[in-house]
Amino acid sequence: MSASQDTIFAVATAPGKAGVAIIRLSGPQAAYAIQALSRSERGADRQAVFRKLFDLTNGDLIDSGLLLFFPGPHSFTGEDVAEFQIHGGRAVTAALLQGLASMAGLRPAEPGEFTRRAVENGRLDLTQAEAIADLVNAETQAQHRLALRQMEGRLTGIYENWRARLIHAAAWIEAGIDFADEDIPPEAAETSRASLLSIWQEIQAHLSDGRRGEILREGFHVAIIGAPNVGKSSLLNALAQRDVAIVSDIPGTTRDVLEVRLDLRGYPIILADTAGLRESEDRIEQEGVKRALARAKGADLRILVLDVTAPNYLSGSDSDITVWNKADLAPERHEAGLWVSARTGEGLEALIGQIADVAAERLDIGEAPVLTRARHRVALEEAVASISGGLASEEPELAAEHLRHALRSIGRITGRVDLDELLDVVFRDFCIGK
Secondary structure, eight states: OOGOEEEEEEEESSSEEEEEEEEEETTTTTHHHHHHHTTTOSTTTOOOEEEEEOTTTTOOOOEEEEEEEOOTTSSSSSSSSSEEEEEHHHHHHHHHHHHHSSSSEEEEOOTTTHHHHHHTSSSSSSSHHHHHHHHHHHOHHHHHHHHHHHTTTTHHHHHHHHHHHHHHHHHHHHHHHHTTOOOOOTHHHHHHHHHHHHHHHHOOOHHSSTTTTHHHHOOEEEEEEEEETTSSSHHHHHTTTTTOOOSSTTOOOOOOOOEEEEEETEEEEEEOOOOOSSSOOOOHHHHHHHHHHHHHHOOEEEEEEEEESSSSTTTTOOEEEEEEEGGGGOOOOOOSSEEOOOOOOOHHHHHHHHHHHHHHHTOOOOOSOOOOOOOHHHHHHHHHHHHHHHHSSSSSSHHHHHHHHHHHHHHHHHHHSSSHHHHHHHTTTTTTTO
């Protein structure tokens, strides 16, 4: 039996003890699995039925639960799909999985295989499949909204519109090659060129988004920089509301970049504590300073922490937000900037507000769908280059080849072409059961 004919199964709920566990099946043996384990008919399509489930080897009762059956092609995967909703104990789940594994034609699903089958059967395109993974992994409301937009097919609509218009424009060029002796409308070439230029401009505008969608999906990087012992680690712990970094009076305690992920007012923030910036003879500390400077350079936002009780020779450093820490020890406040005390909590809400405001401004995606993955960006950059080549080509044969390449590049985003070579890349990071 080939892989495409296998019936796959997996736990679709989170691992561990829970009130309910859902085991999902997809494939031609889904209905038979229900009948074999429940010793009864599967019930009406898309209607939950209560059944007892039995061990296939000794006839012992495994559990009682709800069973559902979704006939293909009108199911998530496009195949027959079954769901067992049972009690979420480890022993119960393991017994049912063992029963399924003992049946001919059934096997455990690979990561992302349910969604992959949905793509292969035309139920989803690749951008929607990626959105499902993003929705599962969303940690903040902003990421949630972004994933929902993409899952609804908004990106697909844009890319398919470009693809359809490219096909139409390229058709006239191909016609001029294949039917050189025929009367091609004289305005056809100019119309095609205008359409190509319009598509080129729209793709360029889509690419010129400051990578907002990719940053929102992956996280907004904030680097905390400053001299040793100014309280960077204490500030990180205060913002995270837990002890993430070691705090010590000994200068140079932090040697490497330490990260923590936060949800600040709905935005995914990756906050990084870095080594104190100073000259040192210690080679390990030197490497820490090197990494701190690299992280600061690549960050989306830099917070410079200064100590109100000590000389602040880094006050002129490049930063987006300047924080004067240990405000509780300062009798007077003359310097501009944000006054904070990591020990007492003074000024933390104001700092959180500033970080969130900057993130909201830079990650504002508006209503138009935005790029979310480097794979999409690379393909669109290739399409732009190919359309440019087509517009610049004087020979129709060369222009047509450029446009074919542009079509393949855009088609790879949604999976309209070269599907097999893309599937392994797209689904390798999916979880089991999706």
